[in-house]
Amino acid sequence: MKSLMFVAPGRLRFDEVDAPVLVDGTDALVRPLAATTCDLDHHVIADRTPFSGFGPFPLGHECVGTVVETGPDCTDVAVGDVVGVAWHIACGTCAQCAQGHPARCLRHGDAQYGLPVNGAWGGCFDELIRVPYADYNLVRLPAGADPVHLASIGDNLALGWETVVPAVAGITDPKVAVFGGTGSIGLYCVDAAVQLAGARTVYYDDDSVRMAVAERLGAEVQDVHGRREKDFHLAVDASCDPERLRKALLSVVPEGRVNSVGIYFEDVPLPLLALYQRGVHFHNGKGHARPSMTPTLEAVAAGRLRPELVTSGIYAWEEIPDVLTSGRAGHKPVFVLE
Numbered sequence: 001m002k003s004l005m006f007v008a009p010g011r012l013r014f015d016e017v018d019a020p021v022l023v024d025g026t027d028a029l030v031r032p033l034a035a036t037t038c039d040l041d042h043h044v045i046a047d048r049t050p051f052s053g054f055g056p057f058p059l060g061h062e063c064v065g066t067v068v069e070t071g072p073d074c075t076d077v078a079v080g081d082v083v084g085v086a087w088h089i090a091c092g093t094c095a096q097c098a099q100g101h102p103a104r105c106l107r108h109g110d111a112q113y114g115l116p117v118n119g120a121w122g123g124c125f126d127e128l129i130r131v132p133y134a135d136y137n138l139v140r141l142p143a144g145a146d147p148v149h150l151a152s153i154g155d156n157l158a159l160g161w162e163t164v165v166p167a168v169a170g171i172t173d174p175k176v177a178v179f180g181g182t183g184s185i186g187l188y189c190v191d192a193a194v195q196l197a198g199a200r201t202v203y204y205d206d207d208s209v210r211m212a213v214a215e216r217l218g219a220e221v222q223d224v225h226g227r228r229e230k231d232f233h234l235a236v237d238a239s240c241d242p243e244r245l246r247k248a249l250l251s252v253v254p255e256g257r258v259n260s261v262g263i264y265f266e267d268v269p270l271p272l273l274a275l276y277q278r279g280v281h282f283h284n285g286k287g288h289a290r291p292s293m294t295p296t297l298e299a300v301a302a303g304r305l306r307p308e309l310v311t312s313g314i315y316a317w318e319e320i321p322d323v324l325t326s327g328r329a330g331h332k333p334v335f336v337l338e
């Protein structure tokens, strides 16, 4: 089969590799229907992460696909199911998984598709993927849903729900700020904030394309370099930019929440005295995806989320290397495997 390899910054190629096989009884094999980039992948390709020095490795960890084979111990998934694939490898039963933290799975740690960490799991731009603990890590898509715009359900799309909905639960008339910059995650957060949290939502950025999408999703849009309001119940930092992170931290009401989904590979100074005086609940960490995939898909099925507005382009599978290295990918390119 063909596997998309990250070779070096700005260089991707398809390699011919052995197709995966079932190893454990709880495994399933999935053939992607559509796959997309995590915002992180663009940073890897652009040489802005430590991973960028570790090529070649299979890239990609967001896809939806069809189950083509199941092990004898799979009970919830069956051949022919159209499913979303969680980006991480998680057992679903250890103490961390049981608490809803599969990205901290005690059996598999940092293991995931599409990055060279903790095992060789292939990438979601492979033509076939082995999914361990398939009953846990796969989620059936709603009947009739277009899989193309759900390609991100196993990571960034579910992260929109995870970042916003629990953080403002129980707040009357919530007010949410989203500081964009990474690509798609901030936009999925806007959709969840507007549609699911019923929040007045302000999107801060300086990219006119992403700002237009945020506006269509129902946010008020502001220049991130201009004045900002400072009474948000939740500020989301989806920027990977220390200056925007600082603005997010200083934009919430006393005892407000700040969720940062950006990855900072170097230390960033924080205004700790201001945070102390304000009382800020700050979370920075991986998205757990799997627990949020189900409510996200339910919201899509109910017509409440509109991931199709975030998709920046739809391309053929063969175009992956060129689209992702030529600067024409936009914030969320989806690739369809025939």
Ligand SMILES: [Zn+2]
Binding pocket: 038, 039, 040, 061, 087, 155, 156
């Ligand atoms: Zn990711």
Ligand SMILES: [Zn+2]
Binding pocket: 090, 091, 092, 093, 094, 095, 096, 097, 102, 104, 105, 106, 107, 108
């Ligand atoms: Zn686990």
